[in-house]
Amino acid sequence: xxxxxxxxxxGLLPSGKRALKVSLQAFCLSFxxxxxxPQQVRIGGSIGSQILTQxxxxxxxxxxxxxxxxxxxxxxxxxxxxxxxxxPQSTAAAETNxxxxxxxTLEQSDPRSLIQYLAYQDLCAxxxxxxxxxxxxxxxxxxxxxxxxxVTACLKPLEGFSSKIAQALEEYEPDNISQQYILFSAFDDxxxxxxxxxxxxxxxxxxxxxxxxxxxxxxGCNAAVMTTLLSALVAIEACLGKKTNPLPMHLGPExxxxxxxxxxxxPTGTAIASxxxxxxxxxxxxxDVLRTSVYQIVSAFIDDLRANAKPASLEKNWIxxxxxxxxxxxxxxxxxxxxxIEYRAV
Numbered sequence: 318x319x320x321x322x323x324x325x326x327x328g329l330l331p332s333g334k335r336a337l338k339v340s341l342q343a344f345c346l347s348f349x350x351x352x353x354x355p356q357q358v359r360i361g362g363s364i365g366s367q368i369l370t371q372x373x374x375x376x377x378x379x380x381x382x383x384x385x386x387x388x389x390x391x392x393x394x395x396x397x398x399x400x401x402x403x404x405p406q407s408t409a410a411a412e413t414n415x416x417x418x419x420x421x422t423l424e425q426s427d428p429r430s431l432i433q434y435l436a437y438q439d440l441c442a443x444x445x446x447x448x449x450x451x452x453x454x455x456x457x458x459x460x461x462x463x464x465x466x467x468v469t470a471c472l473k474p475l476e477g478f479s480s481k482i483a484q485a486l487e488e489y490e491p492d493n494i495s496q497q498y499i500l501f502s503a504f505d506d507x508x509x510x511x512x513x514x515x516x517x518x519x520x521x522x523x524x525x526x527x528x529x530x531x532x533x534x535x536x537g538c539n540a541a542v543m544t545t546l547l548s549a550l551v552a553i554e555a556c557l558g559k560k561t562n563p564l565p566m567h568l569g570p571e572x573x574x575x576x577x578x579x580x581x582x583x584p585t586g587t588a589i590a591s592x593x594x595x596x597x598x599x600x601x602x603x604x605d606v607l608r609t610s611v612y613q614i615v616s617a618f619i620d621d622l623r624a625n626a627k628p629a630s631l632e633k634n635w636i637x638x639x640x641x642x643x644x645x646x647x648x649x650x651x652x653x654x655x656x657x658i659e660y661r662a663v
Contacts, residue, residue, distance in 0.1 A: 328390035336382035444519035461532030518610035522617035552644035
């Protein structure tokens with residue numbers, strides 16, 4: 318990991334450019350005012366002395382602006398720097414229980430607090446990268462309890478996200494401010510949902526090679542992860558105007574791909590996100606994250622998925638049984654998964 322000073326050094330030049338730009342704009346504006354304002358309004362002295370005064374003000378303004386910009390950059394570097402929620406690798410705690418610290422932070426920290434954001438960021442980095450493979454190996458311990466707790470902690474934000482969208486779509490009215498607020502508030506935690514989706518996808522995909530005890534499959538976490546990701550994706554696509562009703566089961570992937578996705582369940586909810594200011598940008602970004610996450614899992618298990626590509630097999634192995642998806646139906650999720658297996662989900 319690069320030292321803290323490196324992040325601060327990288328902000329010196331951009332901060333200087335922004336400070337110079339602001340100071341030049343202020344200097345040009347003040348110089349124009351000197352030339353255009355009546356004589357009695359100007360500061361006393363000749364034009365030359367006034368220009369020298371403006372140059373002095375420009376220097377002071379540039380210095381103050383640079384201090385503000387570099388301070389802002391310093392706060393960004395400190396608050397976005399990755400924190401490792403694990404004991405040092407050489408200690409006894411790293412050998413006995415290396416995951417307890419991050420699990421306690423995820424489960425007990427206040428929602429939307431800085432320490433919770435940092436914990437999810439750390440978990441995402443461990444799941445996706447090989448910076449600390451010993452920590453990821455500890456997730457797949459034999460009992461499966463650690464893996465279940467991690468998956469549960471990541472599923473919770475995504476399930477809340479899907480629930481808010483489902484509620485907004487179910488009762489949406491263009492003139493109802495409270496329903497619009499629910500839809501907007503669903504994307505307030507989009508950064509945490511992004512880290513959760515990437516973490517779940519990374520762990521599920523890596524379990525194909527690194528899960529020696531098969532805890533990901535035996536505990537039902539794989540099915541829960543796929544169900545939650547697909548349900549959230551279908552909810553966002555409905556928010557963007559795509560159809561969510563299941564197609565006839567005899568249709569193949571070719572016909573599913575060519576089907577017309579235009580409306581959601583209610584006419585008043587058609588393409589909500591595309592009509593609500595900048596909300597569609599967040600919706601499209603989150604849909605891309607979820608789509609990439611599902612493709613990551615599918616790519617890791619593609620041989621097994623294609624060998625058992627029948628809807629009944631997919632529903633049994635990859636869609637959670639016994640509970641209804643937060644949004645959509647099991648038939649919709651199975652059809653959606655079939656598109657991913659054929660690499661035709663867009």
